[in-house]
Amino acid sequence: MLEIKNLHAEVDGKSILQGIDLNINKGEVHAIMGPNGSGKSTLANVLAGRDDYEVTEGGIFFDGKDISELEPEERAGEGIFLAFQYPVEIPGVTNTTFLKEALNAQRRYRGEEELDGMEFVKMIRGKTKELGIKDDMLKRAVNVGFSGGEKKRNDILQMAVLNPKLAVLDETDSGLDIDALKVVAEGVNKLRAENNAILVITHYQRLLNYIVPDQVHVLANGKIRRSGGKELALELEEKGYADYSGEAA
Amino acid sequence: MAATQETVEQVQSLEMDKYKYGFVTEIESEKAPKGLSEDTVRFISAKKNEPEWLLEWRLKAYRLWLTMPEPKWGKLEIPEIDYQDSYYYSSPKSMEDRPQSLDEVDPELLRTYEKLGIPIKEQEVLAGVAVDYVFDSVSVATTFREQLKEVGVIFCPISEAIQDYPELVKKYLGSVVPAGDNKHACLNSAVFTDGSFVYIPKGVRCPMELSTYFRINELNTGQFERTLIVADEGSYVSYLEGCTAPQRDENQLHAAVVELVTMDDAEIKYSTVQNWYPGDEDGKGGIYNFVTKRGICKGKNSKISWTQVETGSAITWKYPSCILQGDNSVGEFYSVAITNGRQQADTGTKMIHLGKNTTSRIISKGISAGKSQNTYRGLVRVAAKAEGARNFTQCDSLLVGETCGAHTVPYIESKNRSARLEHEATTSKISEDQLFYCRQRGISEEDAVGLVVNGFCREVLQELPMEFAVEAQQLVKISLEGSVG
Numbered sequence: 099m100l101e102i103k104n105l106h107a108e109v110d111g112k113s114i115l116q117g118i119d120l121n122i123n124k125g126e127v128h129a130i131m132g133p134n135g136s137g138k139s140t141l142a143n144v145l146a147g148r149d150d151y152e153v154t155e156g157g158i159f160f161d162g163k164d165i166s167e168l169e170p171e172e173r174a175g176e177g178i179f180l181a182f183q184y185p186v187e188i189p190g191v192t193n194t195t196f197l198k199e200a201l202n203a204q205r206r207y208r209g210e211e212e213l214d215g216m217e218f219v220k221m222i223r224g225k226t227k228e229l230g231i232k233d234d235m236l237k238r239a240v241n242v243g244f245s246g247g248e249k250k251r252n253d254i255l256q257m258a259v260l261n262p263k264l265a266v267l268d269e270t271d272s273g274l275d276i277d278a279l280k281v282v283a284e285g286v287n288k289l290r291a292e293n294n295a296i297l298v299i300t301h302y303q304r305l306l307n308y309i310v311p312d313q314v315h316v317l318a319n320g321k322i323r324r325s326g327g328k329e330l331a332l333e334l335e336e337k338g339y340a341d342y343s344g345e346a347a
Numbered sequence: 348m349a350a351t352q353e354t355v356e357q358v359q360s361l362e363m364d365k366y367k368y369g370f371v372t373e374i375e376s377e378k379a380p381k382g383l384s385e386d387t388v389r390f391i392s393a394k395k396n397e398p399e400w401l402l403e404w405r406l407k408a409y410r411l412w413l414t415m416p417e418p419k420w421g422k423l424e425i426p427e428i429d430y431q432d433s434y435y436y437s438s439p440k441s442m443e444d445r446p447q448s449l450d451e452v453d454p455e456l457l458r459t460y461e462k463l464g465i466p467i468k469e470q471e472v473l474a475g476v477a478v479d480y481v482f483d484s485v486s487v488a489t490t491f492r493e494q495l496k497e498v499g500v501i502f503c504p505i506s507e508a509i510q511d512y513p514e515l516v517k518k519y520l521g522s523v524v525p526a527g528d529n530k531h532a533c534l535n536s537a538v539f540t541d542g543s544f545v546y547i548p549k550g551v552r553c554p555m556e557l558s559t560y561f562r563i564n565e566l567n568t569g570q571f572e573r574t575l576i577v578a579d580e581g582s583y584v585s586y587l588e589g590c591t592a593p594q595r596d597e598n599q600l601h602a603a604v605v606e607l608v609t610m611d612d613a614e615i616k617y618s619t620v621q622n623w624y625p626g627d628e629d630g631k632g633g634i635y636n637f638v639t640k641r642g643i644c645k646g647k648n649s650k651i652s653w654t655q656v657e658t659g660s661a662i663t664w665k666y667p668s669c670i671l672q673g674d675n676s677v678g679e680f681y682s683v684a685i686t687n688g689r690q691q692a693d694t695g696t697k698m699i700h701l702g703k704n705t706t707s708r709i710i711s712k713g714i715s716a717g718k719s720q721n722t723y724r725g726l727v728r729v730a731a732k733a734e735g736a737r738n739f740t741q742c743d744s745l746l747v748g749e750t751c752g753a754h755t756v757p758y759i760e761s762k763n764r765s766a767r768l769e770h771e772a773t774t775s776k777i778s779e780d781q782l783f784y785c786r787q788r789g790i791s792e793e794d795a796v797g798l799v800v801n802g803f804c805r806e807v808l809q810e811l812p813m814e815f816a817v818e819a820q821q822l823v824k825i826s827l828e829g830s831v832g
Contacts (some may be wrong), residue, residue: 146787149779174789186784190802199798200788207789228455341412 099124100264104156107144114140116154122264122295123134129298129331132317138299140181141317142147143299146180148164160264161334174200175207177263179256186312188240190310193252196240197222197259204260211297225258229285229338247278253304254285266297271305283308297308303335350418368622372459374647379425379436385409388537391436395506395540398513408419408526408536417528421664421693422754423723425635426598433569433600434747435538441748459562462550477502479543479559481572489543491555500553502586505573515546518691519577523606523643523670531602531664535571539604540570547613555820556812559787569600576606580646585616587815598626598661600635607642609649611673615642618650619667619810620819625657625826628717630689633661644676648703652827654810658826666724669695671705673734678707681807683819685800686719686751686828695725697754700766707738712804713750715792716827722754725769730763736766745803747796747827797824 100122114137132138132229143160144151149245158166165173171246179190188196202212213221226233231251243251243271250270257265267286271279286296286309298309306314306328316323316339326328379390390411418427425768455613477491479502495502501512509516525538545560561572601623603623607615617640626633630796638660642651653667669678680696698707707727715721729736744753755772777799801808801820811819 146783146788148783170783170786171789171791174787182784182787186778186780187804188781188784188799190805191798196785196788196798199794200790201787203791203794204789215676249614260788 100265100297101159102156103159105144105153105158106155107140107151107153109140109151113154113156113260114262114320115144117316118320118322120322121314122297124295125265126313127296127309127311129289129299129309129311129314130317131300131303131314131331131334133342134301136318136339136342137320138301139268142266142299145173145178145266146170167342171203172207175204175259179260179262179265181253181257181265181267182319183214183267183269183272185244185253187242187244189242191240192237193240193255194219194236196221197236197256200256203257208229222259225255227287229258230252231255246273248274250274250278250282251285252327254289257285259290264295266296266299268299269300269301271300271302279305281307281337294330297344303331306331317344350624351528361752368624369410372455376437378434378438381434382431383435383538385432387435387481388538389760391417391538391540394436394438395509397509397691400517401509404521404526407539408705410537411527412530412533412537414780415527415533415785418529418531418664420529420666421724422720422756423662423664423691423693423735425662428600428635430534435569436540461780471733477555477557479504479557481541481543481559481561481570495553495555498551498554499548500563500700501544502557503544504546505542505575506540507705508575511530512546515577516544516575519575519608520573523604523608523641524604524639528639531637532604535573535602535604535639538569539573539665542574542603544574545576545577545584545586547578547584547616548583549577549579551579552582553584556585556588557585560589562576562662571601571603572603574605575604576615576617577608578610578615578649580610581612582610583614583616583810585618587618587620587812589620589622589818598633598635600637600761601660603638605638605640605667607640609642609644609646609676611646611649612648613646614650614652616812617642617653617654617667618815619653619657620789620811620815621655621657621659621663622801622822624661625659625688625690625693626661628688630700633690634659636660636665638663638665641670642668642678643661643670643676643696644702644705646676646761647673648675649673650677650679652677652681652810653696654679654681654807655683655694656804656808656811656822657682657684657692657791660692663690663692664693665694666696668699669698670701671704671707671709672701674702675681675704676702677705679726680707680709680711681824682723683714683807683808684721684723685716685806686721687716687826688719690719692720693722693724695723697726698728698729698738698740700733702733704735704737705733707739709738709742710806711740711742712807713744713753713755714747714803714823714827715744715753716747716802718750720752720754723757724758727767728759729763729766731762734765736761736763738766738768740768740770742770742772742805745774746774746776747800747802793828794824800827 102120106120152164198218315325388405407745479489585727623634651669684694685690686692711723713721723742727738742755782795
């Protein structure tokens with residue numbers, strides 16, 4: 099589904115990613131782990147197509163299509179979802195409004211019929227019920243006044259509504275206590291399916307206790323240094339990243 | 348909240364052209380000779396078949412106007428206005444012999460309002476809103492008049508009110524905004540042409556929204572409308588005005604006066620969606636919107652609430668104000684002002700607390716984009732006898748881009764120690780993070796700006812009558828098109 103080939107990317111003229119190769123198939127969960135400054139977040143932003151993140155070599159193929167020149171909203175329409183490390187607040191815009199706007203924008207992109215108010219409300223009520231989220235959350239402005247855990251839960255809700263083919267979780271565990279972490283993991287696991295894939299980007303192994311990956315990759319100095327099964331994460335937890343970057347993790 | 352959702356949905360159905368009201372109606376019109384003189388004033392008064400007292404009132408204003416300086420209140424760069432280069436009266440010829448019904452109204456005029464999205468005939472059938480249609484210097488049609496009359500509500504062009512209800516007009520005209528208030532109001536007093544008159548009798552809750560739609564069509568013509576609304580004891584009315592004008596290279600002057608009066612326990616809710624042609628990106632053309640709006644809460648427990656969405660005009664100079672004379676009276680001002688391109692807006696309010704336990708609330712949201720300048724200017728004054736007066740003011744500015752300006756200028760004068768006055772102000776920018784977040788969820792950059800700005804204005808937009816919230820949200824979005832990327 100996702101094929102990253104020899105990907106080089108720079109930010110503000112500074113080279114960060116230096117030749118990444120990665121394949122993710124439908125139904126798989128991959129984890130990318132690495133020390134600070136290894137290029138983890140850059141990879142997430144490059145995948146999402148953020149301005150200022152320039153691909154200088156190689157390419158990103160999604161369902162066989164080169165998406166490296168697409169706008170962020172087009173990639174979203176293709177089915178890529180990025181759960182942000184720090185979800186952004188949008189005062190005055192309710193979750194319902196935001197989600198409806200986003201979903202219908204994606205549907206338009208894909209040439210699908212937009213949902214009207216009634217259909218949308220019905221759909222979203224189903225999702226909140228499924229995820230055990232209070233409907234109350236829908237009336238609140240996007241992430242405004244949300245606790246860290248609530249913001250992450252909101253991400254899960256967005257993911258459930260937008261139903262992406264690939265969800266990239268960019269250090270979504272940072273700053274979460276163990277209970278919140280479990281809630282996020284539970285949500286993600288509920289959304290795991292045969293026709294979608296998940297890429298978990300994290301510094302720590304602990305999230306991977308709850309979202310169990312099929313493959314783990316170690317990213318350091320802009321390259322994937324090693325790949326392995328879920329046991330690789332445990333090894334990293336024990337030994338740290340010293341072997342890969344020369345710095346303590 | 349439902350309204351907000353629906354509106355965002357409707358925003359998507361918009362056409363992308365920037366100012367879609369910029370067309371001109373080809374119609375033969377009857378004009379006063381160009382320029383301004385006592386003869387112009389007499390011409391207008393004669394055209395309207397006015398009584399002697401009104402002509403005298405106008406002439407007095409005109410003579411005073413000659414001596415008055417341009418107003419100094421405001422931070423605006425206004426090119427010198429050549430008052431002799433303008434027409435002060437323009438009426439579609441077909442309106443000369445007052446059409447008695449819509450069937451007699453020139454189809455070209457009807458088509459104009461259809462193109463503006465407010466078809467007169469359809470509106471006639473739609474329940475809920477009564478509309479007075481003002482085209483250049485005359486009222487073309489007023490819907491639902493008969494139905495309103497049944498409950499005693501008077502809603503008609505002011506030119507007709509002068510004929511039919513001279514006592515009421517004489518009593519209140521100029522009672523809130525005297526001719527000598529400022530130069531623009533003075534000019535209006537001399538040459539005002541049409542506008543709406545509303546009277547709500549004691550204890551009547553007006554059964555529908557009242558609305559006036561102002562359209563400037565003719566080249567080099569100023570529009571000087573005058574609106575007077577009187578709410579008698581215990582009555583209530585919600586009134587809305589909307590305005591558009593063709594796209595032209597020349598500047599046109601719009602100097603309106605609005606006066607509101609509320610008696611004991613009465614309430615007027617006055618909303619404006621202002622979308623005059625703003626000029627092009629380089630600042631060529633556009634309307635000079637120099638407007639004096641003021642209400643007096645004459646009676647105890649009365650309330651006046653102004654809500655405005657200001658997106659158009661090359662220059663806006665406007666301060667809808669409340670004189671809180673009656674004890675326990677309430678004044679409110681909710682404002683969204685958006686400037687883009689080379690627009691300048693200097694807008695705000697004046698809350699004058701005279702009575703005991705009077706309260707006022709000011710919520711202002713200014714959005715600046717392009718190379719525009721946007722100023723909130725507001726006065727809160729508490730008189731010595733206004734025991735227990737309270738004010739809360741919140742001014743938020745949002746900047747889009749690097750080349751615009753936002754300014755907040757509050758004036759606070761209190762002569763009573765028991766007064767409690769609060770002022771909060773913030774300035775923020777639409778962040779890259781917000782835009783990227785929206786885009787990552789599939790929303791295009793322009794839609795994202797529209798969404799974020801609509802969120803920023805929400806507190807004010809939700810004060811608008813439901814029927815107009817949609818239009819306002821669309822406007823907010825359209826006004827900012829081309830401001831990013």
